[in-house]
Amino acid sequence: MTTMTPARYRVVERTLETADTVTLALEPVDEPLPVFRPGQFAMLYTFGVGEVPISVSGRHGVGGLLHTVRAVGATSGALSRAEPGCLLGVRGPFGAGWDLPAPAGADLVVVAGGLGLAPLRPVVHHAVEDRDRYRTASVLIGARTPEDLLYPDEYESWRSAGIDVFVIVDRATVDWTGQVGVVTALFDRLHNRPADTVAYVCGPEIMMRFAARGLTDRGVPPRRVWLSLERNMHCGLGHCGHCQLGPLLLCRDGPVVGYDVAGPLLLTKEL
Ligand SMILES: Cc1cc2nc3c(=O)[nH]c(=O)nc-3n(C[C@H](O)[C@H](O)[C@H](O)COP(=O)(O)OP(=O)(O)OC[C@H]3O[C@@H](n4cnc5c(N)ncnc54)[C@H](O)[C@@H]3O)c2cc1C
Ligand code: FES
Numbered sequence: 001m002t003t004m005t006p007a008r009y010r011v012v013e014r015t016l017e018t019a020d021t022v023t024l025a026l027e028p029v030d031e032p033l034p035v036f037r038p039g040q041f042a043m044l045y046t047f048g049v050g051e052v053p054i055s056v057s058g059r060h061g062v063g064g065l066l067h068t069v070r071a072v073g074a075t076s077g078a079l080s081r082a083e084p085g086c087l088l089g090v091r092g093p094f095g096a097g098w099d100l101p102a103p104a105g106a107d108l109v110v111v112a113g114g115l116g117l118a119p120l121r122p123v124v125h126h127a128v129e130d131r132d133r134y135r136t137a138s139v140l141i142g143a144r145t146p147e148d149l150l151y152p153d154e155y156e157s158w159r160s161a162g163i164d165v166f167v168i169v170d171r172a173t174v175d176w177t178g179q180v181g182v183v184t185a186l187f188d189r190l191h192n193r194p195a196d197t198v199a200y201v202c203g204p205e206i207m208m209r210f211a212a213r214g215l216t217d218r219g220v221p222p223r224r225v226w227l228s229l230e231r232n233m234h235c236g237l238g239h240c241g242h243c244q245l246g247p248l249l250l251c252r253d254g255p256v257v258g259y260d261v262a263g264p265l266l267l268t269k270e271l
Pocket of ligand 1: 053055077
């Protein structure tokens with residue numbers, strides 16, 4: 001089996017997260033692929049339709065995978081309709097994951113916008129499992145509306161494990177009693193030790209640019225702000241060049257990149 005040959009995985013659970021987003025639990029039919037680290041991604045192949053990059057959003061049992069998929073086009077739409085019993089092809093693990101664990105005693109900060117919480121959920125699970133390693137652990141979550149929040153049933157268990165979880169939405173519904181605004185408005189809730197902060201950020205690119213700038217303006221060193229970047233991907237192996245961002249091939253050198261490297265590239269037009 002090479003990394004160009006998909007391994008067969010079976011969908012064993014399908015959980016509706018929001019109107020257009022599902023989480024699929026997959027179990028290997030053949031030899032399981034190597035363990036995926038938080039922040040790495042798979043190329044998920046739905047037979048006869050196509051193949052797209054999708055991050056791991058968690059573990060499922062031994063050798064199983066969780067992927068959270070939003071239906072935005074033909075392939076992600078077909079994936080999001082896959083019912084239990086359906087076979088998918090999986091290639092991976094690909095890319096550099098999140099830089100974990102962060103240094104002991106650090107203030108760990110997760111900043112998620114919308115679907116960006118999917119690749120960050122394994123970081124939160126790491127913080128839950130290794131909470132004593134960090135001085136503080138904070139999770140800042142932004143979504144368009146309360147209905148667009150991912151994994152809301154998990155927030156209380158994260159809080160019980162000693163994680164500070166703050167949520168904000170762009171547009172409230174009538175029963176929403178929480179904060180309204182953009183996720184960077186939650187930065188005032190952070191503990192004020194920027195030099196010892198390590199931040200993990202994922203969401204729409206404009207949100208990541210504002211979040212990274214906001215964190216570095218507060219004194220967090222750029223090399224301690226990690227972003228997960230998205231570009232078109234085909235091979236996943238650094239061969240085809242589709243995912244190029246300046247000198248980087250994001251399937252190989254990313255998708256997680258430090259803001260010290262990513263910042264100047266994201267400011268360059270047409271790159
Ligand atoms: C490293 C990496 C990890 C990713 N992880 C996830 C993940 O965990 N879950 C997930 O759902 N997606 C994830 N994506 C995005 C996912 O790969 C794309 O949504 C998918 O490739 C779209 O393919 P498609 O054939 O369904 O749609 P296309 O036919 O390619 O696109 C249909 C339309 O949707 C637009 N579109 C494409 N991608 C997006 C997007 N991300 N957001 C909004 N509009 C879009 C296109 O511009 C086009 O107009 C990831 C991408 C990368 C590079
Ligand atoms: S996806 Fe082919 S080089 Fe990155």
